[in-house]
Amino acid sequence: MARILVTEEIADNGLQKLRDAGHDVDIQLGLSPEELLGAVKGAHALIIRSATTVTREVLEAGTDLVVVGRAGIGLDNVDTEAATERGVMVVNAPQSNTLSTAEHTMAMLLAQARNIPQASAALKAGRWERSKWTGVELADKTLGIIGFGRIGTLVAQRANAFGMKVIAYDPYVTDERARRVGVEVVDLDTLAARSDFITLHLVKTPETVNLLNADFFAKAKTGIRVVNVARGGVIDEDALADAIRSGQVGGASIDVFASEPTTESPLFELDQVVVTPHLGASTHEAQDKAGVTIAEMVGLAMAGDFVPYAVNVAAAEASETIKPFLPLAERMGAMFTAMSEGVPEVLEISYAGEIADYDTRILTLSVLKGAFGKVSEEPVSYVNAPMLAKERGVEVRDTTSSTSHDYVNLITISGGHHSIGGSVVGARQEPAIVAIDDHTVDVPPAEHMLIVRNDDRPGMIATVAQALADAGVNIDDMHLGRSTQSGDASLMVLATSPAVPREVADALRTTDGISTVHVLS
Template sequence: MARILVTEQIADAGLDRLRAAGHDVDVQLAPTPDELVELVRGAHALIIRSATTVTAEVLGAADDLVVVGRAGIGLDNVDVEAATARGVMVVNAPQSNILSAAEHTLAMLLAQARNIPQAHSALKAGRWERSRWTGVELSDKTLGVIGLGRIGKLVAQRALAFGMRLVAYDPFVGADRARQMSVELMDLDQLLAESDFVTIHVAKTPETVGLIDAERLRAAKPGIRIVNVARGGIVDEADLAAAIAEGHVGGAALDVFDTEPCTDSPLFALDEVVVTPHLGASTVEAQDKAGDTIAEMVGLALAGEFVPYAVNVGAAEASETVRPFLPLAERIGEVFACYADATETGEISVEYTGEIADYDTRILTLSLLKGFFDRVSDDPVSFVNAPQLAKERGIEVRESSTSTSHDFVNLITVRAGSRAIAGTLTGLRGDPRIVMVDDHKVDVPPARHMLIVRNEDVPGVIGVVGTVLGESGVNIADMDVGQTADGTAALMVLATSVPADDEVLDRLRAADSIRSVHAISLSA
């Protein structure tokens, strides 16, 4: 029998499942951080939702802990890296709310098209305003779907029933998969120019923050309507409010906001805007599914069985030699997702060189894929579903190993088309380093903010880059330069203190002798 500590409200059916299996379910709601450190001592499992923060300190106090279960999707409140280092499995319930989110998207779409909330409020206030709230039909309108993950796919399927034409932007979805969904793929700017309605289903990353801004809204089809039930901040809220007030954008329906709780916004004053307080996952069914699913996953983990929704399944399964490379592999995947050319990712090859080649490295490939898809997919990504996400996007993953290594004791290299990234662990502490980009030898840490600059190998380029960054207040924390064998081209990799904004990137790209600039932003 295991002791299971539960710190937040979980569906009774889930807890009853654990009790029926003979476990001691200890419900201690809303403990303080200090109380949690004491309560977790002796616990074999910890079940939480979003309000409990599982820090390295908490994990350090839990010598008997086997698994942390998050009844929901997001894991911002769990130190997964620290859990992995201690061999503690982290599981979530990634499928629990996707149907609720998709249905809420359609509800918001219809509410916006037919002005339902506005008409409802007017009538309850004693005003019969039929002509004022005339809406539009969905039939024969074009719906642009940004992100064709699981939720985007469900929305697309349901929109077809309304007779809508479907177009989509997702650079990591293959043409075959899109055709199967009756969706036409196109780039983002074209999608905005052709769509009557747009719905957003992408992860919130540094690349997608402000994805829909004033410039894109100005270029969008007049009268376009924006629906966002994904993440706040993907649409610039101030720019959206201005575009609606000016009459270029027809309206919006928003369930998420850049800062939450949000009770004051210029969008709230606009009749054309429908809002809800982050209700995408707020259904009885979604909450029940989350509780029941997490109870099942925790039970499997405690029984030592296969856990389908383990986020860091390799924590227990990886050998002592391979385990330290799990965070490195995930970071390499993140960097590569930001750097790779999406048109060349039909085949991704992963090569292991050196001592680790003598071990089972499949878990490292899963870790790399998890990092990759965390950056490009709105789907919850785990070690288990990462290969399926690759398959759905038409990406073939090849793995190879060789124990012969000339420059490093161990090396992980990922390639797709003309792009490649390699990394290793160095020193007694096993510090992660990026040591190769496109066959250029470099040596920099995989920092949160990075730049990869390709340039002609001529004097003065480093000075130009330093000047542009310095004038813009972007400090260089680390930097290295690699040359091609023939000395005609060079490549700079820089770690910076803050991200370089679009203006800085444009200045760099306009400089003589600079061929390309890629901005890399990793998760914290």
């Protein structure tokens, strides 16, 4: 029998399953951080929602902890790295709220089309305003979906039932996979120009912050309406408010905000805007699903069985030879998708040298974890990474060869028009990126990187360096790639601090002599 500490409201039918398995379910709600340190002592499992923060100190106090379960998707309140160091499994309930979020998106879409909240408020205030709140039909309108993962797909299916034409922007979804559900994949500018309505279903990353900004709205179809039930911060709220005031945007339905909780926003002043206080996952069913799922995962962990929604356990199973390559493989996956601005239909991963004689499947999972880490609505783990690739129509091929000509060991990721190679070098086994496309480089993977392809002529290095200096961006490391093919453009790979701002990267892209710019952060 194990003691399972529960610090937030969890569906009782889930907890009952743990009791039936013989576990002691200890429910202590509303604990302060100091009280949690005392309560976690002697607990074998800890079940939380979003209000409890599991810090390194909590994990250190819980010397008997086997598993921490988060009844929901996000893991921002759990120090997963510290848990991994201590051998504590972390599990979540990634699919518990997808249906609720998709349905709330449709509710916000309909509310925006038919002005339901505004008309309701007017009538309750004693005003019969039938002509003022005339709406529009969804049938035959074009819905642009930004982010075509699990939730985006559910929204597309429901929009199809309303007779809408659906297009989508998601560089990490293949055309074939989208076609299977009757959706056309387009670029972001095309989506803006063609859509009557837009819904967002993507995570907040440095690349997606203010993705919908003044420039986007200027390019959009006049009268476009925006629905966001995804993440706050992916829309520039001030720019959206300005675009609604000018008439360029017809209206918006917003469930999430850059700062939460909030009772102030320029959007709140506008009659064309419908708002809700982050209710996307707030249904009884979603809360129950999360509670039941997390109880099941904790029960499996306590029984020593396979845990489908574990996010941090597979790395411990790698051999000592493979382990140094795990963070490199994950970083390479992220770098490859950033350079490719998406994932190709076929992703090839090759292992050459001594590592080819070992089980490299965990390295492939690490590559996928990095490749999809910034685009999935749920935390990407070693367990769910292959499923995410399959959902997006990406075929993964991995090959091994005991021969590596230039390095003792080499990992290469390729697909589409790009490739990246990496290895660990020296006695300290330091990770290094050793090849990008057809260029030989030698640079450690850094938190913030900039890759520039430019004409091979004097002054180009100075141009890039000056642009970064003017923006207050420091160059921590820099390497010039040597091309294996004569006549090819030169390549600069820079480690920077902080990350290169989007406007600086855009300015570099328009500079004479520079062909491509990719920011990796």
